[in-house]
Amino acid sequence: MASNRPKVEDLHLVNLTKTFGDFKAVDNLTLTIPAGSFFALLGPSGCGKTTTLRMVAGLEEQTSGQIKLGDEDITFLPPYKRWVNTVFQSYALFPHLSIYENVAFGLRRQKAKDIDNQVKAMLDLVELSTQAQKKPQQLSGGQQQRVAVARALINEPDVLLLDEPLGALDLKLRRQMQLELKRIQTEVGITFVHVTHDQEEAMTMADTIAVMNEGRIEQLGSPIQIYEHPKTAFVANFLGQTNLFEGTVAGIEGDELVVKVKDVTFYVPLASTEIRSGQIVFGVRPEKVKIVDQGKTGLPKNQINGSIKLTAFVGVSTQYEVITNWGQEISAFEQNIDPSDLGRPGQAVTLAWEPRHSFVLDPDQDLTAGLDTSWDE
Amino acid sequence: MSIVQESITAKPKKRRINRTPYLLILPGIGWLFIFFLFPLSTLLATSLQKPAGISPDDGYLPAFKVSNYSSALAEYYPQFFRAFLYSGIATVICLLLAYPIAYYMAFRARKYRNLMLVLIVAPFFASFLLRTNAWKTILSGDGLVVSVLNSINLLPQDRILNTSLAVVAGLTYNFLPFMILPLYTSLEKIDPRLIEAAGDLYSPPSQRFWKVVWPLSLPGVISGTLLTFIPASGDYINAELLGSIKDKMIGNVIQSQFIDLRDYPTASALSFTFMAVILVMVYLYIRKSGTDNLV
Numbered sequence: 001m002a003s004n005r006p007k008v009e010d011l012h013l014v015n016l017t018k019t020f021g022d023f024k025a026v027d028n029l030t031l032t033i034p035a036g037s038f039f040a041l042l043g044p045s046g047c048g049k050t051t052t053l054r055m056v057a058g059l060e061e062q063t064s065g066q067i068k069l070g071d072e073d074i075t076f077l078p079p080y081k082r083w084v085n086t087v088f089q090s091y092a093l094f095p096h097l098s099i100y101e102n103v104a105f106g107l108r109r110q111k112a113k114d115i116d117n118q119v120k121a122m123l124d125l126v127e128l129s130t131q132a133q134k135k136p137q138q139l140s141g142g143q144q145q146r147v148a149v150a151r152a153l154i155n156e157p158d159v160l161l162l163d164e165p166l167g168a169l170d171l172k173l174r175r176q177m178q179l180e181l182k183r184i185q186t187e188v189g190i191t192f193v194h195v196t197h198d199q200e201e202a203m204t205m206a207d208t209i210a211v212m213n214e215g216r217i218e219q220l221g222s223p224i225q226i227y228e229h230p231k232t233a234f235v236a237n238f239l240g241q242t243n244l245f246e247g248t249v250a251g252i253e254g255d256e257l258v259v260k261v262k263d264v265t266f267y268v269p270l271a272s273t274e275i276r277s278g279q280i281v282f283g284v285r286p287e288k289v290k291i292v293d294q295g296k297t298g299l300p301k302n303q304i305n306g307s308i309k310l311t312a313f314v315g316v317s318t319q320y321e322v323i324t325n326w327g328q329e330i331s332a333f334e335q336n337i338d339p340s341d342l343g344r345p346g347q348a349v350t351l352a353w354e355p356r357h358s359f360v361l362d363p364d365q366d367l368t369a370g371l372d373t374s375w376d377e
Numbered sequence: 378m379s380i381v382q383e384s385i386t387a388k389p390k391k392r393r394i395n396r397t398p399y400l401l402i403l404p405g406i407g408w409l410f411i412f413f414l415f416p417l418s419t420l421l422a423t424s425l426q427k428p429a430g431i432s433p434d435d436g437y438l439p440a441f442k443v444s445n446y447s448s449a450l451a452e453y454y455p456q457f458f459r460a461f462l463y464s465g466i467a468t469v470i471c472l473l474l475a476y477p478i479a480y481y482m483a484f485r486a487r488k489y490r491n492l493m494l495v496l497i498v499a500p501f502f503a504s505f506l507l508r509t510n511a512w513k514t515i516l517s518g519d520g521l522v523v524s525v526l527n528s529i530n531l532l533p534q535d536r537i538l539n540t541s542l543a544v545v546a547g548l549t550y551n552f553l554p555f556m557i558l559p560l561y562t563s564l565e566k567i568d569p570r571l572i573e574a575a576g577d578l579y580s581p582p583s584q585r586f587w588k589v590v591w592p593l594s595l596p597g598v599i600s601g602t603l604l605t606f607i608p609a610s611g612d613y614i615n616a617e618l619l620g621s622i623k624d625k626m627i628g629n630v631i632q633s634q635f636i637d638l639r640d641y642p643t644a645s646a647l648s649f650t651f652m653a654v655i656l657v658m659v660y661l662y663i664r665k666s667g668t669d670n671l672v
Contacts, residue, residue, distance in 0.1 A: 092573065092574035
């Protein structure tokens, strides 16, 4: 049945809104997810990402708006008539059926032909051929997860929805499954929409990430784009650590904007913002910041003096908290090359980074947005 | 290596046997022995006795009269058959009535769930005998049920009381809670996300039910049908109060043999046969439904 259908289509969400009582879970969301992409909806719990996913699956009814697959409006189709399948967070495997029958379930309901070969091929793909006759509760968490993927994927949906699919696995297995899912997606070429609150997971797997907050999309782009050039404080804070500075534009020098923060001068690329005067908020990621003894020369152009408040050796890097003379804390990560030479608390240091590593946020940001939320779940 | 050796040498120390579990099951075993095994063997012995004289007043003597069984069966097989027929029909009706109620309570009722549970258990606060007697009034010739059904010509016999319909209706009413409660318990355990998943996997509502909900509720269906069928087939109150002389079930026969005719060997033989038949039927039923395959 699946093979008779036209090629995979783009998924369009148009002004999609879902309210629960007074609470707007999803707020006028408009989004196009290109066919064949690995798309991540990333955000803290309660940001509306799972609700969005459930509306696409047809498990939740939208308050208003439209969902389209290609040109076909699927907004009011019941779930069993949508060419969309879901990998549930809890896996929701049928406990009374064998692994084989779990995987065959969708095909049987569609009265497909040649079910046996398809199921066997799918079990091969997820490397579970030897477990076919077992019951779900006899498998490990990672294996159950793969069954859930196989059960959805075998129907060759236009879109595969993954709802925090790796949330229940331990860290090591999660890493392994991330690469596994990426491999499967490349192999089958189906659109994957992946909901997660784990920014690392989203960046590892997705080619496009939409960062969601309070029912809206804060920023959309490739992992590198949104990590390197976050547009809002929420995105900057939610995707890893960041140092943000509030300053005033003091002029333009070549292709750089000159920004004064207290009495220190910084440079940010002109191309990174439309702002040419007045207040500005810019930031830099800790791993871009060099930390050296004061008085050194040959450093990048953006420099600031301070003293070390905290040194934390975490293995791959050493993380420093440096305090400026106006009391702002700045993080800097130094790659672990020579751990015998760690800075000590109280030591006077200079922090320096290249202007091009700065990013500028959109105006009027709450600088603490997204700071605590990433640890919710 | 050293660890392995240590554990081997450490083994023959002294293995302490924990006696607590055995002590804890002792009262239960004792109870079963005194109130189940002992009466059962007495019953078996009685079923093989022979009369000491012509009248029951003469008493019975220990014997090995197997013909008690054959003669009892030859005479009362219609009542046997009727008992299983009536209770079978009542069980099926109970299942059909109870399933939607249990389903509603498990998946839809939310805040009314506890209220419904109370309502289902509430009849137990009145005695079985009393409730069945009340049905006598409800179904009587000048009662509302009969006059309504009569006025729309739905009663070919002009009455309900003293018909097999009344007996089956009484059994259904009396044993309905025993069907609802186990069904509810097993439906309530079903993760609603499984039903969502079935819908996501191209199952329209009917398939969602037959492929997911129904198989997962089978343990409840099986215990519910057993809890209904077994006591209903041994029941004699419904047939006594609501049925005619032609509706007597095996329970009525055993009761009158014991109490009225004092033919203890025949009554015991009938009881024993009844128990054996039920055991075999239950065994076949459970084997057939393959409960061990269920979660």
